[in-house]
Amino acid sequence: MKKAKRILSVFLVAAMAATLTACGGGSSSGGSTTATTAGSSDETTSDTAAVTGDIPMGDELKVALNADPPTLDALMSTGAIVRDCNKYIFEGLFEMDENYQPQLQLAESYEANEDYTEYTFKLRSGVKFHNGKDMTSEDVVASLNRWLSLNNAVKSIITNGEQFEAVDDLTVKITLQAPCYLLPSVMAAPAQFPCIMPKEAVEGATTEGGIQEYIGTGPLKYVDWVQNQYLELEHYDEYQGPGYELTGEAGDKTINFEKVTLYFVTDATIRSAGIQSGEYDIVSNLNYDDVAMLSANPSVKLDKSLMGYTGIIMNKAEGTLGTNEKLREAITLALDCDEIMAAAYPADGYIDVTPSMMPEGSTWYTLAGTENINTKNMDAAKAALAEANYDGTPIKVVTNQTYPQHYNGTLVMVEQLKELGVEVDLQVVDWTTMLEYKRTQGTYDLYYMDYPAVTAPVSLRTISQTDEGWTTWPEFLELLTKVNAATSDEEAAAAWEECQAYLFGRFSFVPLGYSYYANATLDNIEGYHSISCQCIYGCYRAE
Amino acid sequence: MGKYLINKLISVITTLFILSIFIFGLTHVMAGDPAQAMLGSNADSTQIEALREEMGLNRPLVEQYVDWVSDAVRGDLGDSYFRHQSVTAALAERIGPSLILSFWSELIAVVLAIPLGIVAAKRKGEAADVAVSATAMLGMSMPSFLLGLLLILVFGVFLGILPVSGYVTIAKGGLLEHIRYLVLPCVTMGLIQSALILRITRSSFLDVLNTDYIKTAKAKGLKQKVILYKHVFRNAASTIVTILGQSFGSLLAGVAVLETMFNIPGMGQLIVDSVLKRDYPVIQGAILFISLIYIIINLIVDVSYGIIDPRIRIAGSAK
Numbered sequence: 124m125k126k127a128k129r130i131l132s133v134f135l136v137a138a139m140a141a142t143l144t145a146c147g148g149g150s151s152s153g154g155s156t157t158a159t160t161a162g163s164s165d166e167t168t169s170d171t172a173a174v175t176g177d178i179p180m181g182d183e184l185k186v187a188l189n190a191d192p193p194t195l196d197a198l199m200s201t202g203a204i205v206r207d208c209n210k211y212i213f214e215g216l217f218e219m220d221e222n223y224q225p226q227l228q229l230a231e232s233y234e235a236n237e238d239y240t241e242y243t244f245k246l247r248s249g250v251k252f253h254n255g256k257d258m259t260s261e262d263v264v265a266s267l268n269r270w271l272s273l274n275n276a277v278k279s280i281i282t283n284g285e286q287f288e289a290v291d292d293l294t295v296k297i298t299l300q301a302p303c304y305l306l307p308s309v310m311a312a313p314a315q316f317p318c319i320m321p322k323e324a325v326e327g328a329t330t331e332g333g334i335q336e337y338i339g340t341g342p343l344k345y346v347d348w349v350q351n352q353y354l355e356l357e358h359y360d361e362y363q364g365p366g367y368e369l370t371g372e373a374g375d376k377t378i379n380f381e382k383v384t385l386y387f388v389t390d391a392t393i394r395s396a397g398i399q400s401g402e403y404d405i406v407s408n409l410n411y412d413d414v415a416m417l418s419a420n421p422s423v424k425l426d427k428s429l430m431g432y433t434g435i436i437m438n439k440a441e442g443t444l445g446t447n448e449k450l451r452e453a454i455t456l457a458l459d460c461d462e463i464m465a466a467a468y469p470a471d472g473y474i475d476v477t478p479s480m481m482p483e484g485s486t487w488y489t490l491a492g493t494e495n496i497n498t499k500n501m502d503a504a505k506a507a508l509a510e511a512n513y514d515g516t517p518i519k520v521v522t523n524q525t526y527p528q529h530y531n532g533t534l535v536m537v538e539q540l541k542e543l544g545v546e547v548d549l550q551v552v553d554w555t556t557m558l559e560y561k562r563t564q565g566t567y568d569l570y571y572m573d574y575p576a577v578t579a580p581v582s583l584r585t586i587s588q589t590d591e592g593w594t595t596w597p598e599f600l601e602l603l604t605k606v607n608a609a610t611s612d613e614e615a616a617a618a619w620e621e622c623q624a625y626l627f628g629r630f631s632f633v634p635l636g637y638s639y640y641a642n643a644t645l646d647n648i649e650g651y652h653s654i655s656c657q658c659i660y661g662c663y664r665a666e
Numbered sequence: 667m668g669k670y671l672i673n674k675l676i677s678v679i680t681t682l683f684i685l686s687i688f689i690f691g692l693t694h695v696m697a698g699d700p701a702q703a704m705l706g707s708n709a710d711s712t713q714i715e716a717l718r719e720e721m722g723l724n725r726p727l728v729e730q731y732v733d734w735v736s737d738a739v740r741g742d743l744g745d746s747y748f749r750h751q752s753v754t755a756a757l758a759e760r761i762g763p764s765l766i767l768s769f770w771s772e773l774i775a776v777v778l779a780i781p782l783g784i785v786a787a788k789r790k791g792e793a794a795d796v797a798v799s800a801t802a803m804l805g806m807s808m809p810s811f812l813l814g815l816l817l818i819l820v821f822g823v824f825l826g827i828l829p830v831s832g833y834v835t836i837a838k839g840g841l842l843e844h845i846r847y848l849v850l851p852c853v854t855m856g857l858i859q860s861a862l863i864l865r866i867t868r869s870s871f872l873d874v875l876n877t878d879y880i881k882t883a884k885a886k887g888l889k890q891k892v893i894l895y896k897h898v899f900r901n902a903a904s905t906i907v908t909i910l911g912q913s914f915g916s917l918l919a920g921v922a923v924l925e926t927m928f929n930i931p932g933m934g935q936l937i938v939d940s941v942l943k944r945d946y947p948v949i950q951g952a953i954l955f956i957s958l959i960y961i962i963i964n965l966i967v968d969v970s971y972g973i974i975d976p977r978i979r980i981a982g983s984a985k
Contacts, residue, residue, distance in 0.1 A: 390927050401826065589711040
């Protein structure tokens with residue numbers, strides 16, 4: 124009996140201890156010389172974060188995102204989730220509008236000389252960081268020079284070690300050895316975004332860990348970040364926008380909530396359950412299979428935002444496809460892009476099957492060289508296969524199940540390849556292994572992939588020379604330099620047209636089209652619309 | 667007892683050392699690395715190689731292993747590549763929710779399984795036994811995530827009375843909110859664990875009920891309650907305690923699927939996340955830590971045998 128009592132006592136103490144451990148624990152768009160803001164409003168924006176008109180200020184907005192960011196430092200990762208999280212904290216000199224064009228944000232204006240080798244940016248005055256410090260040119264110079272050293276796309280166009288420098292407190296300049304017409308576009312691109320932060324925060328960044336403080340100029344301030352759980356942000360009352368209406372991610376960014384919590388809910392089923400139960404106000408990247416069910420739910424509203432472009436990457440450097448252009452042609456002719464996209468995104472209205480590598484609506488959009496894309500001509504494909512002298516070596520196809528659209532699209536593609544008469548060796552790996560394979564020779568011949576939308580072709584991953592298919596043809600690289608060296612929209616677009624025509628003429632890559640995220644909000648959330656992933660500016664909770 | 671503990675300590679150290687080689691080897695054999703996972707799918711090779719160099723991933727594996735082990739022996743499990751904290755701090759942060767969940771899940775499992783197991787054993791072959799056994803079989807066959815999803819659907823979506831995911835500490839949301847967020851995951855895990863415990867309880871009781879001394883007790887005219895709870899239970903307890911130890915250990919190690927689904931910041935989620943990101947120090951440290959937990963739990967179970975059954979004594983401590 125005594126022993127039993129002793130055991131019971133230990134048990135009760137353990138119970139209490141376990142419970143107590145619970146106590147513990149977010150110039151204008153390209154080309155012109157002197158740029159102005161994009162919108163038409165002349166009103167000052169000294170307090171754009173305050174309640175405007177009859178829009179009520181809500182307590183907390185709960186947003187469920189589909190991934191967990193590995194870092195909040197945009198320069199330490201190219202993952203879209205990083206910008207989706209940090210965009211409310213940090214702004215750049217430029218931001219992307221709804222037509223994927225750069226617009227002035229922290230820059231009030233900019234000038235470029237005739238040959239685009241010198242840029243001078245005039246900064247907006249009176250902008251304060253979240254720690255109360257005034258934004259000056261030294262902060263911008265530190266932030267942008269760090270961006271120059273770490274951003275892949277810009278390193279390919281600014282190749283001579285040029286640096287930004289301060290002219291005065293509110294003026295920043297860069298002098299380039301080669302023309303760079305696209306600089307504002309690249310500065311507005313979401314991937315590895317040039318976030319402006321205090322000089323001290325830049326200096327405190329480590330090579331391995333990135334920035335250690337999250338202090339920006341955005342409409343929300345960093346409060347707390349618990350990995351795998353949430354990022355907590357609070358309303359920044361001193362926020363100052365550029366003074367024009369929001370377009371895409373550019374303009375006055377109004378937040379109508381005192382607090383915003385971004386939850387990292389990686390399971391799509393749970394995100395779907397969460398919006399139905401009202402636990403979250405907004406969820407992003409739903410399962411396409413849930414779209415029909417949610418559209419019938421009166422308490423939920425659906426929304427879509429651009430995910431990016433999708434395609435089939437082919438290894439052009441070596442392997443079965445690298446040395447056999449005819450085989451690449453046969454595969455290109457055989458692939459039914461509509462079928463593949465329908466399998467990857469099985470909900471109506473979330474795909475745009477188009478062969479252009481740049482989105483419709485942007486100045487880069489072109490259909491040059493797309494005659495052989497999505498022809499659904501299996502006879503022509505088989506004829507090309509015969510000419511290719513294909514010896515039956517299995518084509519290595521790699522995919523992953525981390526992103527269901529990759530897996531589903533690949534399965535349909537594999538069936539089409541088999542119908543063509545090609546042997547396939549399909550390998551399904553986890554995401555990090557997939558990243559390794561993408562840059563390692565000998566691991567694949569082709570794979571299905573999607574990429575975030577970009578503002579300029581120089582940022583396209585599908586023309587990388589060091590991985591993602593290894594596009595290293597000297598003729599193409601020469602054409603690409605013409606794009607970077609262009610001095611007007613028309614010249615750049617024409618040069619890009621030649622590039623795309625060349626790529627498709629050599630069956631470099633099979634573009635499938637553009638895809639959209641399926642997002643949802645509660646019925647009482649008004650004013651929500653995203654250009655990419657999710658964007659909460661201007662939305663509010665109706666009474 | 668002293669000799670037993672010394673032998674046990676030597677065994678633990680040897681086990682952990684062999685395990686360290688195994689863990690280190692496995693983590694580094696996986697394709698992909700933390701530099702890649704950090705920089706994301708749109709990083710180019712040059713950038714990835716530069717970060718790999720910075721992280722020391724290009725050093726010879728033997729050198730990396732020796733550095734890691736020599737630090738680990740001194741209690742330093744290294745720093746996470748992603749979490750801006752040491753591995754020890756990450757583990758300390760994550761063990762709390764796992765402890766809470768494990769404790770309450772195990773309690774639910776025990777409260778359900780043991781009485782029902784006893785009932786099933788008492789009424790062997792009758793309708794009650796069949797019903798209970800069939801339910802236990804269903805529980806053992808059903809994947810935990812499926813049960814979790816069903817409960818989420820019913821209580822979270824249809825009835826709307828419980829949150830579908832997340833974890834709130836008492837400090838952040840108060841006791842009631844803390845409990846609300848625990849109900850679904852704990853009930854899910856508890857029900858799944860109860861299935862096996864129930865079956866073991868039933869079979870242990872049946873084994874003891876058929877022994878001669880129980881027949882003697884019945885023949886003596888002892889009341890059934892006394893027989894069951896004083897004699898049968900005590901003799902069947904060793905087996906039940908063994909399974910409770912294993913069950914608690916597996917819960918504490920983190921039920922990865924459920925923690926990921928319910929978004930609970932426990933050990934399971936930490937390990938899954940670290941594996942996906944190839945956060946080598948955390949993977950290695952977490953697995954070593956979990957191994958140690960299992961060893962400690964087994965030690966407690968071993969010692970408890972002696973308390974439950976005085977005939978069992980630790981080697982070298984017999985009177």
